[in-house]
Amino acid sequence: MKKVFFAIAIAATIFTGCSKDDDDEITRVPVEGEISGNITASKTLAYGNYTLKGMVKIQSGVTLTIEKGSTITADKTSGETGLVILNGGKLIAEGSADEPIVFTEKSKVAGSWAGIIMYGDAPIVNSATASAPQTAKSEDGLDLSYGGANESHNGGTLRYVRVEYAGQVITTNQKEHNGFSFYSVGSGTTLENLVSYKGNDDGFEFYGGTVSGKNLISYGNADDSFDWQDGWRGQANTNWFAYQTGIANYGVEVEAKSVNNAFWPKVTNITLKRAANTGTEAASEKQYDAFQFKAQGNGDFSNIVIDGYTSVETGFGSAVQIRDLATYTDQVLTGKVKLTNVKTSNTPVLFLSQNSGGVFTVNAASFGANWSTSTTATGAALTGGKWATVDGVNLLANL
Numbered sequence: 001m002k003k004v005f006f007a008i009a010i011a012a013t014i015f016t017g018c019s020k021d022d023d024d025e026i027t028r029v030p031v032e033g034e035i036s037g038n039i040t041a042s043k044t045l046a047y048g049n050y051t052l053k054g055m056v057k058i059q060s061g062v063t064l065t066i067e068k069g070s071t072i073t074a075d076k077t078s079g080e081t082g083l084v085i086l087n088g089g090k091l092i093a094e095g096s097a098d099e100p101i102v103f104t105e106k107s108k109v110a111g112s113w114a115g116i117i118m119y120g121d122a123p124i125v126n127s128a129t130a131s132a133p134q135t136a137k138s139e140d141g142l143d144l145s146y147g148g149a150n151e152s153h154n155g156g157t158l159r160y161v162r163v164e165y166a167g168q169v170i171t172t173n174q175k176e177h178n179g180f181s182f183y184s185v186g187s188g189t190t191l192e193n194l195v196s197y198k199g200n201d202d203g204f205e206f207y208g209g210t211v212s213g214k215n216l217i218s219y220g221n222a223d224d225s226f227d228w229q230d231g232w233r234g235q236a237n238t239n240w241f242a243y244q245t246g247i248a249n250y251g252v253e254v255e256a257k258s259v260n261n262a263f264w265p266k267v268t269n270i271t272l273k274r275a276a277n278t279g280t281e282a283a284s285e286k287q288y289d290a291f292q293f294k295a296q297g298n299g300d301f302s303n304i305v306i307d308g309y310t311s312v313e314t315g316f317g318s319a320v321q322i323r324d325l326a327t328y329t330d331q332v333l334t335g336k337v338k339l340t341n342v343k344t345s346n347t348p349v350l351f352l353s354q355n356s357g358g359v360f361t362v363n364a365a366s367f368g369a370n371w372s373t374s375t376t377a378t379g380a381a382l383t384g385g386k387w388a389t390v391d392g393v394n395l396l397a398n399l
Contacts, residue, residue, distance in 0.1 A: 028069070035072065039064050039089075046070075052103075053078045055114065055142070060088025063156070069099035074113035075106045080168065082114025082177060084142070085155050087121050087184075095160030097193070097385030104164040110222060111200025114140070114177035115166030118155045121148025122186035124208025125231030126257040136207070136230060138183055139176060146183035147230075151210045153186025160193045160387045167199030167221065178202040179221065184230070185211040195219065197390055202227040202253075203242070212236035215382055219243045219395045222281060224253040225272070228265070229295075231256055237267040241380040243398050244308075245275040249287035251309070254297030260330045264298040264337075271379030273398055274308035288316065289352060291339070294323030298336040305379030309347040318352035319344050325358035332362065338370040343377035 031048030039058045044065040052074045058064050064085075066072070074081040083103070085091045095101040105112040117140060124147040126136050135147035163179045179196030184207060191213040196203035203218030208230030214237065218225035225242030227250075242251045251272035272290045280287050290306045311317035320339065322328045331337045344350065351362045364371050380399065382388065388395045 057084045058089035063090040065092040068095040071102045076112040085118040087119040090156035100160045100387035117181045119183045120153035120185040121150045122153045122184045122209040152188040154188030157190040162195040164197045167201035178205045183207045184209040206232040215239045222247045224250045227253040239380040241271045250292045251290040255295040258295045266300040271305045289321040292321045298331040300338040302340045304342045306344045318349040321352040322362045323354045324356035340372045341374045
């Protein structure tokens with residue numbers, strides 16, 4: 001097992017006196033260091049600038065704490081790089097609005113590293129016949145097992161954390177990374193004020209679990225802004241903002257591994273915006289709906305603003321796409337897909353049926369009371385600061 005090496009070049013903090021109002025002003029000088037190998041003992045990284053090398057894994061029983069204002073920089077020339085919190089390990093990364101903790105990559109090229117990956121043992125459901133608790137193997141190339149019965153699993157606290165240029169895809173559908181990947185993470189974990197910026201895959205992906213995310217920004221990610229599977233069931237999600245620009249697929253992709261679950265996640269205050277002339281990853285796929293439901297995906301969503309999901313070709317592009325007959329029959333018609341207080345603009349097609357598995361027509365009547373429009377929906381409510389600013393660009397300017 002490798003040891004973690006922290007090369008500290010200068011002192012963590014320097015205190016200088018100041019007579020102003022008899023108070024002391026504190027000048028913090030960043031340390032310089034390197035993070036690599038497995039983290040096998042609990043550590044605190046002082047405020048500083050760190051180079052991340054390789055797939056660094058926080059082991060079970062170990063806590064890594066990162067002080068606010070720190071910057072961690074990956075370098076794709078050193079190979080596959082990411083920060084992995086294994087089940088039983090914890091990451092405490094508590095920044096602030098003006099001193100966020102930033103994970104970035106040296107070249108500033110989308111898809112250059114693996115982002116933050118967290119594992120837990122909260123419940124997943126990916127088979128209608130398997131006995132509980134169910135497990136699965138990760139799709140990140142680490143081939144790690146996730147799933148369990150611990151609904152309150154605690155993987156730590158991530159607050160005011162930004163991940164940039166992640167979403168490394170090594171083998172499609174077999175070895176893919178996102179900005180943030182949460183594998184069966186539990187409700188004891190805190191996820192607040194997080195940004196996934198210009199990655200090459202999904203901004204945020206939940207693989208089952210019970211964790212919730214508050215104040216999330218997915219900006220300029222090339223696949224889906226928000227995505228989940230394996231029966232994710234977070235209940236306290238609020239203030240999600242997606243801005244899709246350049247290349248992007250769905251605003252929100254919802255699936256449940258074809259399992260007709262009796263539960264669903266809940267998200268309030270959502271803004272999904274797609275810039276003009278935004279393309280898709282593959283010309284043959286044309287995936288540019290605000291919401292896509294497939295493989296028995298469901299959910300309760302309210303106070304939603306949708307803008308810019310314009311149909312550029314008949315049969316593609318809408319506010320809400322239902323991909324297959326089973327999802328339409330088992331989820332939409334039974335009230336397990338709820339979209340209420342929805343305001344749309346520059347999105348002429350509200351509903352789209354892809355007719356996989358059989359012919360069906362989805363419309364407002366399909367949802368009954370579980371669909372409602374509004375002219376006063378406000379969507380996400382987020383407060384700016386350095387946490388939501390990259391290279392002088394305010395990520396909330398289009399909110």
